[in-house]
Amino acid sequence: MSAFAELSEPALPLSARGCQRHKDLIAAALRVLVRDGHHAVTLRTVSVEANASHGAINYYFGSRSALMCAVAEDVCRRIANHLALITPKLEQCADDADQFATVLAEHNIKYMVNDRAMGMAITGLTLAGARDEALRGVLVKWGKIDASLTRNSFLKLGSTDPDLDYAFVLNSLGGLIMAQLAIPRRDFEARILRPSLLRLVRSIASEKPNNHSRDIS
Template sequence: MARPRSPKKPSSPPPEPALTGEPDARERLIAASSRVLAERGYDATTVKEVARVAGVNQGLVHYYFGSKDALLLAVTRAHSAQYVAELKKLRDETPLEDLADTSFAWGERHLRASPEQFRLRYELFALGLRNAELTSAVAELQAEGDLEVARTVARYRGGEASRPEPLDHHYAVIIKSCFDGLALQALLDPKFDPGPVYALLKQLVLSSVDGPGSGKAPARRGTRSQARRGTPKPRRRPSTRPRR
């Protein structure tokens, strides 16, 4: 007579890594995901492979992130946090008169040294457009990057880096959008050299920004600076009436 089967126990989420002897499991998963995603691309990456490279149970991927989309978001957030920290350090430690040259050179080096981070960034952009659940998170990540660049612009203009003004944010969006576009073109076309374009971009931006080395006095408030420049008054035309 066959023995009756015992009822299956309801599945439960994996225990906390701290209880399994893996307190750094989440960080290991992010590091492994960054490597696997960069090597294989988003579509070819599997949760199983990420867990294998990280050396953890596959269930921990779902426990911490829930999905591969969320895992990519976590990886990109980690890269963004590193980017923000490096830019803040550069801003704090670079003399004001060297800040523009150093910042643009750092942005170019970042592209050449870490193209895989930009590749994952664009994968996330595409997901943000397709997956409504990720759209707001991707937009928030973009805003965080804009804010850090705006703080750098504010310091260059002689303002307070902790309180960038609307004009600082406008410049930041222009600069970061151009950087993203140049990085994308460099990834798609190995023959493309972004160096000369970076130089021209810096020249175009600095020609309109009040700051050291621009030939203009630094302005703390963009609105006042614009008001000072104002619209040139029309010159009086010489009279064509004959003199008596």
């Protein structure tokens, strides 16, 4: 199932019909984003995609920036939900850096590469955030939420700064996945993604105090 199968509820007090319309507009914006890129997402293009009036989409969002923020909230919420599913696994295997890296690799292949639409959406939103301060704020907020979800697993792995190490792994993953989306390579997980994650995770695990020799004289 595509990660776009679930849409978040609006913050506005809306009727059931209004909530559904809000979801439909976000779904339409996501389709435009994935198909045509973030520059193509405007109130007008989304109204055409959703077969809605320009006035209707303006009522729900008011501006392109607000629309993009709503899309980002929806996508980032689902990423956090997916991440929450594997955090127990990460904590359980935190004493095995290789298995930790394998879990991360399998997770990102499933939700960012095999579900190409999700990978394209988060890539597009990240690029758009470079120009839109409000959108950047949404991405930063959800980045902090994701870091909090993984904090215990990174601490158990041996990290001395779990938030920083999560950001390091996340941004490394983002670059690898963006390249894969642009230029698909055979056996990407086995040849590129997992070996890269192994190097990163092992370097973090090596921070454990008991992995360092100490002069106690």
